Structures are given as C-alpha cells and as structure tokens.
Amino acid sequence: MRCAGVATALTERGVDVELLVPSSRLDLVHHLAPGVLAAGVVPPEGAALPREVATGLASAQALVVDTFPEGVVGELEGVTTPRLGLLRSRRDAGDSRFRDGLAACRAALDLEPALAWLDAAVDRLAPVARSVATGADEDGSVCLLDGGDEALGQLFDKLGRRLHALGLPVRRRSASGPPLIFAARPRVVVGPAGYNLTYELAAAGIHHLAIPRPRPFDDQTRRARAVAEVFPRPEALERRIVELCLQPEPRPAVETATYDAVASWLIEQLEAT
Amino acid sequence: MSRCRETAGILFQRKCSAPAVGACSQCKKPICQAHGRTYWQSVACVTCLRELIKKQPQHKQSQAHLRDDPYFYWYYVDDHWDDEPYGHDDYRLFDDDGGDFGADDYGGWEGT
Numbered sequence: 349m350r351c352a353g354v355a356t357a358l359t360e361r362g363v364d365v366e367l368l369v370p371s372s373r374l375d376l377v378h379h380l381a382p383g384v385l386a387a388g389v390v391p392p393e394g395a396a397l398p399r400e401v402a403t404g405l406a407s408a409q410a411l412v413v414d415t416f417p418e419g420v421v422g423e424l425e426g427v428t429t430p431r432l433g434l435l436r437s438r439r440d441a442g443d444s445r446f447r448d449g450l451a452a453c454r455a456a457l458d459l460e461p462a463l464a465w466l467d468a469a470v471d472r473l474a475p476v477a478r479s480v481a482t483g484a485d486e487d488g489s490v491c492l493l494d495g496g497d498e499a500l501g502q503l504f505d506k507l508g509r510r511l512h513a514l515g516l517p518v519r520r521r522s523a524s525g526p527p528l529i530f531a532a533r534p535r536v537v538v539g540p541a542g543y544n545l546t547y548e549l550a551a552a553g554i555h556h557l558a559i560p561r562p563r564p565f566d567d568q569t570r571r572a573r574a575v576a577e578v579f580p581r582p583e584a585l586e587r588r589i590v591e592l593c594l595q596p597e598p599r600p601a602v603e604t605a606t607y608d609a610v611a612s613w614l615i616e617q618l619e620a621t
Numbered sequence: 622m623s624r625c626r627e628t629a630g631i632l633f634q635r636k637c638s639a640p641a642v643g644a645c646s647q648c649k650k651p652i653c654q655a656h657g658r659t660y661w662q663s664v665a666c667v668t669c670l671r672e673l674i675k676k677q678p679q680h681k682q683s684q685a686h687l688r689d690d691p692y693f694y695w696y697y698v699d700d701h702w703d704d705e706p707y708g709h710d711d712y713r714l715f716d717d718d719g720g721d722f723g724a725d726d727y728g729g730w731e732g733t
Contacts, residue, residue, distance in 0.1 A: 499710060499713075499714055500714065502710065502711070503707070503710075503711045503714055506707060506711065514694075559714055559715070579715060580715055581712065581715055582707045582711050582712065582714075582715060583707075585715075587632055590632070590694070591631060591632050594631055594691040594694060595631055595691060
C-alpha cells in the first residue's frame with residue numbers, strides 16, 4: 349500500500365520506478381498504482397535474492413526499501429545499489445540484523461517518529477496516509493473491520509449482533525488487501541492497528557477503536573496505544589462504541605503526511621547521489 | 622446561584638458544574654437544564670427517573686418517550702440483550718501480551 353502510493357507519486361514527478369512486490373500482491377498493486385511498472389517476485393527461500401531481481405538492481409540508480417532495510421530474510425546482503433530506507437515501527441529495531449541493514453542505507457526516513465521506536469540518526473516525517481473517507485457526510489455507523497482475521501471475525505459476529513440489537517447501524521468489512529475507501533464516513537471503526545488502517549483513519553478523523561493483532565515485526569500494541577484507543581475487555585469496547593454513537597465527539601487531530609512528501613524526500617536523496 | 626448536584630452521565634457518573642435551573646420534584650436536589658426531565662406536571666432528575674423506571678416497570682410505559690434519550694438508553698434495552706456473553710477466545714483478543722506480541726508468528730514476506 350505505502351510503496352504503491354509512493355511509487356505513484358514518484359512516477360507522476362517523472363521518476364522511472366519499478367515496484368517489486370510479492371507475487372500474491374501484484375493484483376492489488378495494479379489496482380492501487382495502475383500507472384506504475386510493477387513486478388511480482390516470488391519470496392526468496394533462505395537469503396538468496398531472485399536472480400532477475402539482482403540483475404535489475406545492478407542497473408538501478410537507487411533501491412528504496414520499505415520497513416526492512418536488511419531485506420525480510422537478509423536477501424539484500426551484498427547488494428551494492430545505493431539504498432534508501434522508508435521505516436516504520438519495528439519491534440526488533442535493536443537487533444543487529446536491522447541495525448546492519450540501516451547502516452547500509454545511504455539515508456532513511458522514519459515514518460512513525462511519534463512512537464519513538466528508533467534510536468538512530470535518520471530523517472523524520474509524519475506517518476503517510478491516503479484519504480479514505482470520500483463521502484461528504486458521516487452516516488453515524490459503526491464499521492467492524494476484521495481484515496480477514498478469523499478470531500476478530502468471530503468476535504465481531506457477536507459484537508455486531510449486540511450493537512444491532514441496540515439499534516445501532518453496524519457495517520461489516522471482512523476482506524483483506526483491497527483499499528479501504530468509505531462511500532460515507534463511519535463514525536467509528538473497530539479493527540486491528542496496522543500502519544495503513546491506523547493512520548488513514550487518523551487522517552480522516554474517524555474514531556479508531558483498536559484491537560491490536562500479533563505480527564512478527566510490527567508492534568500494533570504500541571501504535572494502537574499511541575494513536576488509537578485500546579480496551580482491556582470486549583465490554584469496555586462495547587461501552588465506548590455506544591458512547592460515541594449516542595454522544596458524538598470529534599476525534600483529536602493526528603498529524604499525517606502525503607505520499608508526495610515522501611516522494612519529495614526521495615527525490616532530494618536521489619539528487620544528492 | 623447554586624450548582625447542579627446531579628452526577629448521572631450517559632455511561633459514567635461525573636460531577637456537573639452547570640448552574641441549577643430548578644429542583645427535582647422527587648429528591649429536591651438542584652438540577653441544571655441538561656439533567657432535568659419533564660415528569661408529569663413537574664421536573665425530575667435523571668437519577669430519580671432511572672430509579673422509577675427500574676423499580677416500577679409501569680413507568681417504563683408511561684415514560685416511553687425516554688427511550689430515545691441517551692441518558693435512558695440502557696433502561697430500555699431488551700432484557701435478553703445480555704444473554705450472550707463473550708467467550709474465552711474473545712477475551713484473549715484483549716490480552717496484552719507485552720512487547721513480544723506476535724514475535725513468534727513468523728510469516729516471511731507475507732507476514733509483515
């Protein structure tokens with residue numbers, strides 16, 4: 349999502365971009381960034397970069413890496429193409445693997461500086477987010493978004509029935525991957541605390557009641573506590589939903605940046621090389 | 622001018638600092654505009670009306686207009702609403718597993 353947005357912004361400013369994504373995400377990238385040359389890459393087994401990718405990188409002016417400056421499985425070790433890092437919160441930021449990858453970057457940009465997760469001299473920019481609320485008016489609804497997570501889906505089955513019994517307008521969104529665009533603004537979204545969802549809701553001023561989900565590198569709990577609202581029990585979550593539905597309150601503003609701002613930083617770095 | 626002494630909220634109790642505009646016909650405490658409700662020919666506070674609705678079910682019918690009042694929302698909810706408690710798996714979703722939450726959930730390129 350983030351790279352598709354950044355690649356689109358770079359392309360619009362005349363930069364030749366090739367976007368490398370896992371093959372399973374290629375359709376999504378074509379949808380998100382139709383004007384960008386994208387290639388699906390089969391995830392490497394072990395730490396070997398696929399040959400066609402290595403060949404392509406050798407002729408590139410720069411390699412922009414998202415989240416994993418060292419490569420997800422260390423596959424960027426030995427790659428000499430100048431590397432620029434776009435970083436978001438990583439639980440393992442203190443590990444040597446991450447540190448080595450960061451040291452290999454010519455420059456890096458922390459896209460979650462407010463979480464204070466990275467103790468390193470890097471540039472900083474507010475989190476990037478698209479506009480997801482395209483409808484002009486809020487419809488007062490509660491959106492339960494499980495993102496394809498089975499455990500969340502089961503909770504939302506019950507929560508949705510209970511809210512519906514109270515007469516509250518409830519909508520379910522189950523699909524994972526497709527872009528989250530609302531035809532009308534919900535008042536509340538209940539869902540995980542991944543990067544895109546969290547900051548897109550923050551940018552749109554929609555209340556985000558978060559249920560952090562386990563991820564191998566991403567620290568959803570830290571992000572949810574800093575940006576969204578978290579709850580100790582489902583009953584507390586339920587009460588907050590009802591409270592927001594009965595007595596609407598504006599969500600405090602959270603600073604976010606545009607993909608174009610990231611593109612500007614990248615162009616600046618490219619011009620400096 | 623005296624201050625409102627009603628503490629009832631929609632979900633949580635809190636002190637009210639608004640100026641009182643009258644007194645509750647039941648308990649006589651000073652109440653503000655937001656905390657007063659018409660009760661027959663007089664005015665009653667939220668707390669007293671809630672007690673009446675709870676203890677004397679006939680008031681639920683005679684005061685049915687309160688169904689749409691946020692302060693009385695929970696007093697008009699279906700009695701069976703609370704019959705479906707959340708299960709163990711649901712509560713586990715709210716467990717705070719600390720800084721390593723998900724660290725062993727390795728999914729390579731797909732699990733980021």
